[in-house]
Structures are given as C-alpha cells and as structure tokens.
Amino acid sequence: MSVQGHTERGDVASPSDSKRVTVVGAGVIGLTTAVELARDGHDVTVVADVDTMQTVSSVSxxxxFPYRAERSPVVRDLLRTSFERFAALSEVADSxxxxxxxxxxxxxxxxDRSWTExxxxxxxxxxxxxxAGATSGIRATLPFIVIPAYLPWLRAQASVLGVAFEHRTVQHLGELAGHADAAVIAAGIRGGELLGGDADVVPVRGQVVRVANPGLTDWITDTDDPERVTYVFPRRDxxxxxxxxxxxxxxxxVDVDTERAILERAAALVPAIAGSPxxxxxVGLRPARPxxxxxxxxxxxxxxIAAYGHGGAGVTLSWGTAERVRAMLRNDGR
Ligand SMILES: Cc1cc2nc3c(=O)[nH]c(=O)nc-3n(C[C@H](O)[C@H](O)[C@H](O)COP(=O)(O)OP(=O)(O)OC[C@H]3O[C@@H](n4cnc5c(N)ncnc54)[C@H](O)[C@@H]3O)c2cc1C
Structure with a gap:
C-alpha cells in the first residue's frame, strides 16, 4: 500500500514496534496523525463524535499561515515541516x-515576518x-488547502492504510485502556476537558461567508487588527x-450583521467580489491555547500524547504535529 504525496523518511515501524493506537478526534490534527502513524506501521483507530466534515477543521x-499560533521553536519546526509536506502534496492530483x-x-x-524564512x-x-492604512505587505506563494477536497482525500488515505473509524464520544481515558497501547488526544477545543486539569483551551470564534467566485485566483489576508479581520480566499468554485x-x-x-460587515470590508479589499452571490x-471555534x-x-x-490547542493554524501545523507524535510514540510516549 502507498500513500500519495508523502516523502519517505525513516523505516516503517517493525512489527515488534507496532502499537495499537487510538486517536481521539477526526479533525485535521486527528486525521493527519492517523495517516502518519498508520504509515509508520501502527494499528490505528480514530474515535470521534463529530465527523470530519462537521468539525472546526471543515470551516477552515x-x-x-501561522495565524493565532504562538511563536516558539516548536512552532517554527512545525511550520517548516508542514510547509514542506504541503508543498509535496501540491504535486499530488486530487489532494x-x-x-x-x-x-x-x-x-x-x-x-512579525518570521514565517517567511x-x-x-x-x-x-x-x-x-x-x-489604505497598511504599513507594508508581503507577496508570497503559499500552500493553499482546499478543505472540501483535502479532508475527504486525507480520510481516504487513512482508509487505504487500514485506519479504522468509530463514531462515539470518549467519556474518559480509562475506557481506552485494554483496547489500545497508546492514545493520542487530538480533540481540539475539548482536549483539555478530556484530559482534565487543563482549562487553558479557549474558543476564538470565526465567522465566514462563501460567495461565488467571479474569477479570482490570488488570496489576500488582512488580519493584524483583531476588530477588522478580513481575508478573501478564492477556491475553485x-x-x-x-x-x-x-x-x-x-x-x-451565524450573525447577519457580522456577515454584512465582513462582506463590506472584503469588497473594499477586493472590489471584484462586491455583489457576488x-x-x-x-462559524467555527478555533481551539486557542497560550x-x-x-x-x-x-x-x-x-x-x-496530547495534540491540541492549535488556534487559528491547525491546518498549517498539522503535518509537523503528526511527525512529532510519531517520534514520541517511537519513544514509548516519552
Ligand atoms: C473561520 C476559521 C478559519 C480558519 N482558517 C484557518 C486557516 O486558514 N489555516 C489554518 O491553518 N487554520 C485555520 N483555522 C483553524 C483550524 O480550523 C483549527 O486550528 C483546526 O481545525 C483544529 O483542528 P483539530 O483537529 O484540533 O480540531 P477539530 O477540527 O475541532 O476536531 C476535533 C475532533 O475531536 C473530536 N472529539 C473531541 N472530544 C471528543 C471526545 N470526548 N470523544 C470523541 N471525539 C471527540 C471531535 O468529534 C472532532 O472530530 C480556521 C478556523 C476557523 C474557525
């Protein structure tokens, strides 16, 4: 079996290293981690009570881009890894x-221009x-992930690798013991609650509106002012x-006044979308954590292994996160 778009790195886990791993969460973090671990030879089950296309990840x-993600050496590493993995995936048809x-x-x-490195x-x-009002700007070619195509593709990759899926709520971690050798908590905004003792995850509400594409290809993001966050991301349709x-x-x-204000700001930024149906x-709640x-x-x-609290950059940091979880698991969760 092969998974498209993954550059080879390291040996696949030998049968003696192979573990039964339960990943809690079918958002972008859970799915990406499941693919990475299955590819490493583990026997992976994803347990989730919200299906992938209803998660916060589906709203992304x-x-x-490292929006609402802390600047730290770890995040820098996750950014780099994910950039490389997404750049490779851009060569894969249908991803x-x-x-x-x-x-x-x-x-x-x-x-902060640290991401440009x-x-x-x-x-x-x-x-x-x-x-008007901008001090400066960066032009760049970045990975752009068309979510309605990417998440189903990622899930299909998991299935090809033998990942099993269960639709249910995990009430407490004890119920996973005996069925799995290790668990990965990729539960997004509910990660802290499932682990207990972590009240640091807070929602950052994001509202979006989708309009018909009048023929745009370039994206633009204007998010430095939290009161006037504006972005225009053309997908295919x-x-x-x-x-x-x-x-x-x-x-x-969905708040109608908020939507009106978003469309007004966006039309000021990109006049071509004014009036697009x-x-x-x-609305999605970004799982933010300090x-x-x-x-x-x-x-x-x-x-x-805990893997949650990715704020406004869960897709951006997903492959780097999955690689780190894989390394931790090889080290027996240490
Ligand atoms: C409007 C908006 C725009 C965004 N734009 C971007 C962007 O351009 N780039 C970017 O990188 N990021 C973006 N983000 C952020 C990104 O969407 C999130 O960081 C990311 O989706 C978090 O993924 P996750 O897998 O951690 O959580 P989620 O997608 O929320 O998935 C959580 C999963 O855990 C499961 N779960 C939780 N608790 C339990 C339990 N007890 N038992 C069973 N299952 C459980 C749920 O069922 C679900 O399947 C955006 C977010 C929003 C809202």
Missing amino acids: AALW GVEMRAGTVVERSAAP FVPSAAEADPFLLP DVVVGGTSIDGSWDLE VVGRA SIRLEPVAGRELPV
Missing part, C-alpha cells in the same frame, strides 16, 4: 493542495497595491470570505 479557510500566490497585509510598524517566494509587496476573531465566544450561530456561511499542547501526558491508564 485554509491557508498555510486539494495547491501552491497559490497572494498578499499578507501588514498594519504594524514592526510586523520557509517561503522562498516571499517578497515585499508593492505599496501601491496595498489597502467559491471564495471564502472572513472573518472574525472573538476570544472566549462559544456562539455558533452568497453560497454558504459557517501554547499548543503537544507532549506525552504521564500518570494515565495508558500512555497518552
């Missing part, structure tokens, strides 16, 4: 991953093409237009 826009040009608008005197194409944007970034809000209802709308929790958790009924 989704551009490779839903493309390398796409666009603009990051900057609105501060000293913008992995992006060979990154260059200063022409100031005449930037919106539609354009994902955002957004909001509201800390601590659990509200999953609305074809869909969604720092991503990506570590073994001691003292449980079975070895546990």
Whole structure:
C-alpha cells in the first residue's frame, strides 16, 4: 500500500514496534496523525463524535499561515515541516493542495515576518497595491488547502492504510485502556476537558461567508487588527470570505450583521467580489491555547500524547504535529 504525496523518511515501524493506537478526534490534527502513524506501521483507530466534515477543521479557510499560533521553536519546526509536506502534496492530483500566490497585509510598524524564512517566494509587496492604512505587505506563494477536497482525500488515505473509524464520544481515558497501547488526544477545543486539569483551551470564534467566485485566483489576508479581520480566499468554485476573531465566544450561530460587515470590508479589499452571490456561511471555534499542547501526558491508564490547542493554524501545523507524535510514540510516549 502507498500513500500519495508523502516523502519517505525513516523505516516503517517493525512489527515488534507496532502499537495499537487510538486517536481521539477526526479533525485535521486527528486525521493527519492517523495517516502518519498508520504509515509508520501502527494499528490505528480514530474515535470521534463529530465527523470530519462537521468539525472546526471543515470551516477552515485554509491557508498555510501561522495565524493565532504562538511563536516558539516548536512552532517554527512545525511550520517548516508542514510547509514542506504541503508543498509535496501540491504535486499530488486530487489532494486539494495547491501552491497559490497572494498578499499578507501588514498594519504594524514592526510586523512579525518570521514565517517567511520557509517561503522562498516571499517578497515585499508593492505599496501601491496595498489597502489604505497598511504599513507594508508581503507577496508570497503559499500552500493553499482546499478543505472540501483535502479532508475527504486525507480520510481516504487513512482508509487505504487500514485506519479504522468509530463514531462515539470518549467519556474518559480509562475506557481506552485494554483496547489500545497508546492514545493520542487530538480533540481540539475539548482536549483539555478530556484530559482534565487543563482549562487553558479557549474558543476564538470565526465567522465566514462563501460567495461565488467571479474569477479570482490570488488570496489576500488582512488580519493584524483583531476588530477588522478580513481575508478573501478564492477556491475553485467559491471564495471564502472572513472573518472574525472573538476570544472566549462559544456562539455558533451565524450573525447577519457580522456577515454584512465582513462582506463590506472584503469588497473594499477586493472590489471584484462586491455583489457576488452568497453560497454558504459557517462559524467555527478555533481551539486557542497560550501554547499548543503537544507532549506525552504521564500518570494515565495508558500512555497518552496530547495534540491540541492549535488556534487559528491547525491546518498549517498539522503535518509537523503528526511527525512529532510519531517520534514520541517511537519513544514509548516519552
Ligand atoms: C473561520 C476559521 C478559519 C480558519 N482558517 C484557518 C486557516 O486558514 N489555516 C489554518 O491553518 N487554520 C485555520 N483555522 C483553524 C483550524 O480550523 C483549527 O486550528 C483546526 O481545525 C483544529 O483542528 P483539530 O483537529 O484540533 O480540531 P477539530 O477540527 O475541532 O476536531 C476535533 C475532533 O475531536 C473530536 N472529539 C473531541 N472530544 C471528543 C471526545 N470526548 N470523544 C470523541 N471525539 C471527540 C471531535 O468529534 C472532532 O472530530 C480556521 C478556523 C476557523 C474557525
């Protein structure tokens, strides 16, 4: 069996190293980790009570960009790994991953440009093409992940590798002991609750509206001001237009006034989308945490690895996260 778009690195786990692993979560973190572990020779089951296309991950826009992710050496490593893996996947037909040009608008005197170290194409944007109030900008070609194509593709890859799927809620970790040699908690915003003792995960509400694509290809993101988060991400048939970034809000209802304001800001940024018919709308709660929790958790009924709290960059950091979980598992969850 082969999984497309994965560069070979290291040997597949020998049968004696192979473990029964339960991954809790079928969002982008759980699925990516399941594929990575199955490819490493483990016997993987994904347990989730929300199907992939109903998760927060399905709402994601989704551009490779470290939005609402902490700047740390670990995240830097996850960014680099994921950039490389997505760049490789952009060569794979039907993966839903493309390398796409666009603009990051900057609105501060000293913008954080650390992410550009992995992006060979990154260059200063022409100031005449930037919106009013922008201090500067970057033009770059970045991985652009068309979620309605990518998540089903990823799930199909998992199935090809023999990953089993169970639809149920895990109430407590003890119920996994005896059925698995290790568990990975990729439960997004509910990761802290499942592990207990971690109240640091908070929702950051994101609302998006999808409009018909009038023929756009380039993306643009203008997110430095949390009160006026705006992005326009053209996919094949539609354009994902955002957004909001509201800390601590659990509200999953689409707000019509918010949608109107999003469309007005977006039309000011990209006049071509003014009046494009609305074809869909969604709200998702980004699983934000002061720092991503990506570590073994001691003292449980079975070895546990936590992998949650990716904020606004779960897709962006997914392959790096999966690689780290694979390495931790090879080290017996240490
Ligand atoms: C509007 C918006 C735009 C975004 N844009 C981007 C972007 O451009 N780029 C980017 O990188 N990121 C983006 N994000 C962020 C990204 O969507 C998230 O970081 C990511 O989806 C988190 O994935 P996850 O797998 O951790 O969680 P989720 O997708 O929420 O999945 C959690 C899974 O855990 C399961 N689960 C939880 N608890 C239990 C339990 N007890 N028992 C069984 N199952 C359980 C659920 O059923 C679900 O399957 C965006 C988010 C939003 C809302």
